[in-house]
Amino acid sequence: MARRLCDEDSYPPPLLAVAGFGLPGASRIFPREPLGDQAWAAVLSEARTHRLTGLLRAVVDQGALAATEAQAHQARAAHRSVMLRVLSLERELITVVDLLATSGIEARILKGSAVAHLDYPQPALRSFIDLDILVRSTDIDSAVRVLVAAGFVRTLAEPRPGFDRRFDKGTTLVSPAKYELDLHRTFVLGPWGVLVDLDGLWDRGQEFTIAGRTLHALSRANRLLHACYHAALGNWPLRLASLRDVAEMRLSRHRCGSSRGFLVG
Numbered sequence: 001m002a003r004r005l006c007d008e009d010s011y012p013p014p015l016l017a018v019a020g021f022g023l024p025g026a027s028r029i030f031p032r033e034p035l036g037d038q039a040w041a042a043v044l045s046e047a048r049t050h051r052l053t054g055l056l057r058a059v060v061d062q063g064a065l066a067a068t069e070a071q072a073h074q075a076r077a078a079h080r081s082v083m084l085r086v087l088s089l090e091r092e093l094i095t096v097v098d099l100l101a102t103s104g105i106e107a108r109i110l111k112g113s114a115v116a117h118l119d120y121p122q123p124a125l126r127s128f129i130d131l132d133i134l135v136r137s138t139d140i141d142s143a144v145r146v147l148v149a150a151g152f153v154r155t156l157a158e159p160r161p162g163f164d165r166r167f168d169k170g171t172t173l174v175s176p177a178k179y180e181l182d183l184h185r186t187f188v189l190g191p192w193g194v195l196v197d198l199d200g201l202w203d204r205g206q207e208f209t210i211a212g213r214t215l216h217a218l219s220r221a222n223r224l225l226h227a228c229y230h231a232a233l234g235n236w237p238l239r240l241a242s243l244r245d246v247a248e249m250r251l252s253r254h255r256c257g258s259s260r261g262f263l264v265g
Helices: 012-018 037-050 053-061 069-102 112-119 137-149 190-194 218-231 240-255
Strands: 108-110 131-134 169-175 180-184 204-211 213-218
Touching: 012 037, 012 053, 012 240, 037 053, 037 069, 053 069, 069 112, 069 131, 069 137, 069 204, 108 112, 112 204, 112 213, 112 218, 112 240, 137 169, 137 180, 169 204, 218 240
Parallel strands: 108 213, 131 180
Antiparallel strands: 108 131, 169 180, 204 213
């Protein structure tokens, strides 16, 4: 059975223009005048929900979306708050990767930092609120033991020994610092997850750097596959940042390092 389509009425109209800002062929028109207080509050709130604070700040800073001085300040403050969490998570990401590596467990970074650094013209345009890491099916039991020994707590118990390794997409753990870590062996639960070529996810991949440290992500083709899964089968209404990920990945191979004019500090 096909999944029903997500209606445009699920989003504030100006947010759809924000989500498409800078994409070739984007046709949404921004309001010419600043939004009223109620409409602006809705856009700001939904921008947080849909992980679009970076794009919202960009359209306000560049004058594409008319905003009062107070609204511009709120957009910058919201984005700054999100980026502080992102920086904290990236520091934790390095710690987790090192922890797993010490036990001989190889990890690939999913979504979040990997997509921000490899597929967007500026990493600050792509925010996230948790960590996603891929390990091999044969390593997932060991990875859970290592993380639990370091103070992480599973949110759900394994239904029976071997379930994580054979059937589940992975498991979610909460760190001592109270952030969530989604430990994956595949992309999604059920029949769609079974269709993923797990060995193929461990091809050469692609490297990116955080704070001078080299981390490993999926290859571009596998990142796009994951992004499509997440956009189609993830949140409802569909998360606009997930749809933007797919668009950015289609563009990134042609970008050649150009920032396309985005300036988010």
